[in-house]
Amino acid sequence: MKKLVQAVASLIIVASSVAGVTTISAKENTQAYKVEYQDADSMKSVFTKELHKKYANVKFKEKKKNVSVYESKNYQVKVKDLDVDTIGKQTVSIEGKNKKTNEKANVKVDVKVQDTIAPVITCEDSITVDQNDSFDINNYVSLNEEGTVELNKTVDTSNVGSITTTIQAKDKAGNVSKKNITINVEKDFYQRIADAALAQVGVNQDCTMLVTNSLAAVGINFHGTPTAYLSLGELTNNPVPGDICVYQGHVALYIGNGKAVHGGWLGCQTVVSTVECTNAFIGYVHVSR
Known part of the structure; x- marks a missing residue:
């Protein structure tokens, strides 16, 4: 009996019906209904x-303006002054209508818009970066709402290998979501080209196949005449290992310190030698990524 009395006391309403319209006035200071931020259907x-x-x-x-409209087959609801994009307490007017009978009911209530849902993290489970490249997790993550993103450990790209870490995303309301990811640190893009060239030393092949096979190590599929490799990037006067050495009638792969891997050498051999050769040198091509 005590519980029943308390329940009645907690919600005192005054209702009147005029011309099919029922007006319900909620008691002042009643607890506000909780409504989810940016979720009108809540x-x-x-x-x-x-x-x-x-x-x-x-x-x-x-x-429409300050009125939110809800509908089903038989019913319609109009809510005045509801803003689910603004967190906090709001007083709204609700009009419910039976579309078949046109009977209406009006009520004014307090609602509290609050954000209780953690942000949704969109990110690949595995990320691959080059050795010594700067790493910013914000370049790989997106959220479904405004918030901040950070990792639970620093990503050191100076060493090759895999790093397991956790993304933590926090929205303005303080809701937190997490996602585990793996960051794979690989050798520098251009160093992988150079290493692929060195791995072919001793193979019988011509110069163009050497360069083509080296570029395949970084996903570049190209084969052509020696001068055709000029189209793969920009000429540079400051070569790095992995750049292409283009000559008249010959092509090679620069590996640093004035040396290159040449195919078609001494017949069809692949060897390490100096950049200089009997063919006229055109230039170093820094491959576009």
Whole structure:
């Protein structure tokens, strides 16, 4: 009996019916209904409690100025002054209508818009970066709302290998979500080309196949005449290992310290020698990534 008295005391309403319109006034200082931030349909629980459970199937349809409209097959609800994009307490006016009978009910209630849902992290499970490259997790992550992103450990790209870490995303309301990822640190893009060239030393092949096979190590599929490799990047006067050495009638792969890997040498051999050879040198090509 005590619980029943308390329940009645907690919600005192005054209802009047005029020309098919029922007006319900909620008692002042009643606890505000909780509504989810940016989720207009979270108001449906308010409709079922303040109007009738028959309003449970209405769905948000549109917003015209300061009125949010909800509809189902048989019912319509209009909510005035509701802003689900603003966190905090709001007083809203609700009008429910039976579309078949045109019977209406009006009520004014307090709602509290609050954000309780953690942000959704979109990111690949595995990320590959080059050795010694700067790493910023923000370049690989997106959130479904405004927030901040950080990792639970520093990513050191100076060493080749795999790093397991956790992304932590926090929205403005303080909700936190996490995602585990693996960061694979590989040798520098251009160093991989140079290493692929060195791995072919001793193979019988011509110069163009040497360069073609070296570029394949970084996913570049190209084969052509020696001068055709000029199209793969920009000429440079400051070569790095992995750049292409282009000559008249010959092509090689620079590996640093004035040396290059040449194919078609001494017949068809692949050897390490100096950049200089009997063919006229055109220039170093720094391959575009």
